[in-house]
Amino acid sequence: MSSKERNRRITDLGTLKALAHPLRMRLYRGLLVARAATASQLAEQVDEAVSLVSYHLRRLAEFGLIEEAEPRSADSRERWWEPASDGVSIRDEDFRDAPEKAAAHTAASRLFFEQRAEMYRSFLDQRAHWGPEWNRSAESMETMLRLTPEELLDMDREMQALFRRWEERGRAADEAGDTDGRENVAVHAYAFPFRL
Incomplete structure (x- = not known):
């Protein structure tokens, strides 16, 4: 089991807003899957410029959502990143005490849902390429x-x-x-x- 915090609970508006950005959430999810990656690797995944990806990774790091990782290659110019925890949780009770916080929580929840729905739509569009074993196992x-x-x-x-x-x-x-x-x-x- 990882020595990282299991599931970081986000309770402040700044961190929520930092994560609730379409590209940042995709980068964060990409790091969760890869466990560690460089800005160049992630830029290729999300089809964005490395400089833009680097900026957004630094923003995620400012809020403690990701952190620098041990280098995975001999190239000392590469900066590796990894999630600072095994995941995050965001609870309604932490954002309902002010209208701005409640609105930000709702907007973030909608973004996360839309990205999850897009992941499922992509699977449906590519279903024929996964083969019978994966199609038999996939569940809805x-x-x-x-x-x-x-x-x-x-x-x-x-x-x-x-x-x-x-x-x-x-x-x-x-x-x-x-x-x-x-x-x-x-x-x-x-x-x-x-x-x-």
Whole structure:
């Protein structure tokens, strides 16, 4: 298991705004997947200029979301970056005490959702290229439950524990060199109340 903070809880408006930028969120997600990368590597992934990517990486670092990593190559001019934690969490309760904070939280949540939806749309568009094994394994479901707020919180905790277990299993396999057949997998879960 990583020695990094498991899941950094963002509670201040400045850090939320720093992350809630379309390019910065893509760069942060790219670093979570790669675990460490240079601005050049990330610029190639997001199809942006290296200078622009470097600027946004420095902004993420200013707020402690990412940090410099040990160099992974002999080129001393390359600056490597890595996430400062294994992920972030953003809770409504930390941003509801002022209209500006609530509005920023809503805008950030919408951005994160749109980027997640775009990831799924890309998978759907490329589905034929993934082959039958991945298509059989990929999941999209909707379940309607009747829960209390406390039960929903308990379910969320159970799901997080399950995801952590699989994350640790994948990380251990990667560290052991067992990468054959492994791909990055996004799991998006939304749980919210609604009325018909």
